[in-house]
Amino acid sequence: MKKEIICTVCPRGCHILVEGDEKSVFSAEGYSCKRGLEYANTEYLSPVRILTTTVKISGIDGDLLPVRSAKPLPKDKLSECMDIIKKTEVKLPVKRYDTVIADICGTGTDIVATKDIG
C-alpha cells in the first residue's frame, strides 16, 4: 500500500511517499530530515491528533467550556469521541486541566478543561 504524506514538521512541507502494509513501513522517499521520516512513519501506521472542542456547562446556555484531549488521540477514534463529548455536561466551577471525561473511548487519554470557569 502506498500513501503520500505531507510532512508538517517544518514549513518546507515535504511530500513523502510511504510504502508498507498495515503493520510496518517498507520504504519512504521524499523526506529531507530524520524528524520528517519519523513523522511519516507515525502518520502512516497510527496517525494521531489532538482533539479540541467544547463541552456544555450544566444550566448555562451561552458559555461553553473549551476542552482538549490531554494527549493526541488515534485519528480514527475522533468522531466516536465527539459523540461522547456532545452528550457530556460539566458542573461549575472547573479548573484548567480538570478531567472532564476520563479515558475517552478506551483510548487511555482524558478529555480535560483548557480554562478556569466559575
Next chain:
Amino acid sequence: MYNIKCDVAIIGGGPAGLAAAISAKEEGAQKVLIIERDNALGGILQQCIHPGFGLTRFNEELTGPEYYSRFADKANELGVDVLLNSMVLQIDSDKKEVSCVNSEYGLTKIEAGSIVLAMGCRERTRANIVIPGTRPAGIYTAGSAQRLVNRQNIMVGKKVVILGSGDIGMIMARRMSIEGAEVVMVVELMDYLAGLTRNRVQCLDDFGIPLKLAHTITKIEGNERVTGVYVAPVDENKKPIKEKEEFVECDTVLFSVGLIPENEITNKAGISINRITNGPVVNQYMQTSKSSVFACGNVVHVNDLVDNVSKESEQAGKYAARFAMGKFPKSKKEIPCITGRNVRYVCPHKIAISEEIEKTTLFFRVLAPEDNVKLIARCGEEIIAQKKEFRANPGEMCNLLVDTSKIAGDEITIEVVKED
C-alpha cells in the same frame, strides 16, 4: 468622571497586552494597567480553542485558552491591574492620557507614564474584497463564526463554503466539520496556500475537504439566506474565467481573506502608520512616532504565530516601562529598515542606534514563496546577519537576530536571496 493614574497603560488584554504588562512589571514599573473591552482577558485566544500555540515559546502544543492563561496567571501574580469591560475611545499622546468607557465607572480617564497599543486586528470582509451578489444571511467572517461556535454555543450553518485558505479559514473548516456541518470546499485566490501546511493536512485533508487553489467566489446567491455561490478558476491576473464558473450549493459562506491591524485610536492620535503593514511605524523598542506611545502584536503587523507576538510585546512592555521610569535609552539616530529582494515588509521599520548594545529580532515576510533561500541583513555591502531556510512562505513570518552594534551607515537592508 473617574480618574486613574498608572505608569504603563496597556490597551488590550490579549496575548500582546498580557506579555507587555508582564515585562513592564518585571522591568520595574510600579502600576501597570490593562484596559480590556471584553469581560475577560485573553483576547481572540479565548475563541481559539484549537491547538498549535506555544510550540516555539514553550516547546509544547497548547490551545489558545491554555496559552493566554499562562500569561494571565503570571500577570495576576505580578499584580498587574486590569480594567475589564472598558472600551478605549481615544488617547492623547502629549498628555499621556487614555479615555475609556465602562458601565461601572462611567467615562474614565487614565493618566499614564507611557501607553502601549495592543488592540490586535480585525478581519477583512466580503465587501472589502468586493464579491458581488446578494446580501443574504449566512455570510460571516471566519472569526465571527468562530466566536459564535466556540464562545456563544451557536451553530452558524449546515453547508459551508470558505473563501480564503488562511489559518483561521482552515481551522474553521475543521471546527465546522467536527460539529457536524458539511464543508463543501475551501476556495483560495492565490495558487498557493495562505496558511500553514500543517493546517491543510489536519484541517482539510483529514476531513476530505477539497481545496480549490487559484479559484474565487464570483457571486453569492440567495435573497433571505445564502443558497449558494458561484466559484470560478482565475487566470494569471487573478481575473475569474467566467466560462468555467460553477454553482456550489451552500447555506453559509465564511470569509478568511486577511486581517487588518485595528488602528482607529492610533490614527486619531496622529501616530504615523506604515502603508504596507497598516500598523504604526515602530523602532526596535516598539516605540511609535509619538515617543510615549508603544505598540505590539497584531496592531503593528499581522502575525501568524502568537509566540512571535509575545516576544515582540515583551520588548514593547519593557521599553514602555523604561520610558515611564525615565530610563529610556538615548538614541543617537534612527535608521530605516529597507526591504530588499523578495521582502514585503520588515518590522521594526526603524532601528534606533543608542549607546546600549542590543540584540534585536527583525521580523519580516516574503512577497512570494521560494525554496532554498538565504535571509540576509546587510549594511551597504556588509552582511551583519544571515541564515538559511529550506523554504520561505508569505504566510510564515521570517526573522533574523541583529546585533545593533554592528550596524554601520544610514540604513539596513533585509533581503531573501536564492541559494544554488
Next chain:
Amino acid sequence: MLKTDVVVIGAGAVGCAIARELSKYNVNVIVVDKNEDVGGDASKSNSAIIHTGYDAAPGTLESQLVVAANPMYDEITESLDVPFKRIGAILPAITDEQFSQLPAIKEKAFRNHVYDVEFKTGAELLEMEPELNPNVKGGLYIPRESIIDPFILVQALAENANVNGVEFMLGAKVTDIKTSNGKIESVVTTKGEIKTTYVINSAGLYCDEIAEMVGKADYKVVARKGQFYILDKNTSCQVNHIVLPIPTKVTKGKLMCPTIHGNMLVGPTAEDQPSKVDKSTSAEGLDSIATDVKNLVPDVNLRDTITQYSGLRPNRNPEGLNFNMYDDLAGYINLSGVRSTGLTLSVAMGKYVVEQMLYSGAPFTLKENFISKRKGIIKFSEQTPDVQDTLIKENPLYGNVICRCETITEAEIMQAIHRPIGAKSVDAVKRRVRAGMGRCQGGFCGPKVIEILARELGVKASDINKNNPGSYMVTGTTR
C-alpha cells in the same frame, strides 16, 4: 375581523408619510407591509438625497411634489429629529459638449420653479470641491440639494404616526382586496382580514400587483436596479457636495456624495430587470461605477469600500408618477411610478393624498392632541465627554460599547428594540442605530447583536433574522 377607516399598503417612505399625515386627524389607520420592518425596500437602498426637483419634467405631478417637498425638510427633520444636511450639489461640465448643455439644464430648473441654481466657473468649482476633475470647464451649483438618513426618516415618520394612534401590521402580506358595489370592503392579509373604508396603495415595487387585486392595473412596475458603493469614513479622497454628472439621454448617471454619517457614497447604475427581488450586485455594474465616477472625481478610491448594495426603483410603464382615485371604486387610492424621487417627495405626497381625500369628501376632523415632535435615540458617540459620563451614570448600558467601528452602545441597541415600531432583526437594529454599518460590517458586533436581540425578544438565537422571514442568522446551538 379587524376594523379600521384607512389601510395603507406599504410601509416605505411614502406609506409612512401618508400615515403620519393621517394621524393628525381623528381617523383609524392601519399600515400593512409584507416586510418585518418599515422602510424595507426602495426606501432603504437609494442615494439618500433630498432633491430640489431642478431636473424633473416640468409640469408633472412628480415635479410639483418634489419641488414642494424640498423646503419642507427643514421643519420636518427638526420636529422628528432626523439627521439632515443641506450640503448642495454641483454639476460639473468636463467636456465642451457638456458645458454647452448647462444653459438648458438651468432653464429647466427655472421651469420647475427652482430659481436658486447658479453658474460657477471651473476655478470656483475646484475651490468648492478640490477633488474634482481639474479639467472642469464650469458647471452649476444647486444649493438646496441635501442629504438625509433615509432609514431614520422612515422610522421617524412611522414612530410619530404610531404614537399618534396609527397601527402597524408588519410581516403581513396583502393577498386580496375585497370590494362590493363599487366600494372597498376589506383587505385580506396573511395576518388576517381588515374591514376598511379606504385603501391607499403605496406598495412601491408591488403596487401593480395590489392594483391588479381591484382590477386597476393599467400599468406595470419595472424594477430599475441601482448599485452603489459605500466608502470608509477615512478614505483619502472625499467630496463635500453631491457631485452629479451631466445627464445623458439614457441615464442621470453616477454621482459621488458624502452620506449624512460621513461615509462616501458612489453610484448608482440604472439597469431595468424583470425581477422585483433580485438585489444582487454584479462585477460589471460595480466596474461601470468605477469608470464613470473617475471622470468626475479622478482620485476616488473604491478600494476603501466597506460595502456595496443595490436597490430597486419602482419605475412604471408607461412612465411617470401617478395618483389615481376612481369613480367606480370609492375609497381606493393608487400611487404608482414612485421612483428615485420617492424618498424626497414622500412628505409632500403625504399631504397631497390627505388633501385629495378631504376634497373628495372624507369626513376627517383634525385631532386636538396631535404630538408633532419625536426625539430620536441619543447617540453616545456624538456627545461631549461630560454628557457621555452622565448618560452612563443614568443608564450603565451606555458604558457598554457593542459596535466598535461606530461606537454604538448597548443602551442604544436596547432602545432600538424597545421603541415604538421596534427592531426585531439584525438589519433593523443596524438601520436604527448603525451597529454593523462601520468598516468591519458587523464582524465584531454581529454576534453580540444576535445575543441581545434573542435575550430582549425572549426567543432563541436561531429565531433571529438578518432582515425578513427566512433570513435566519444561525441554525441552532452546538450543544
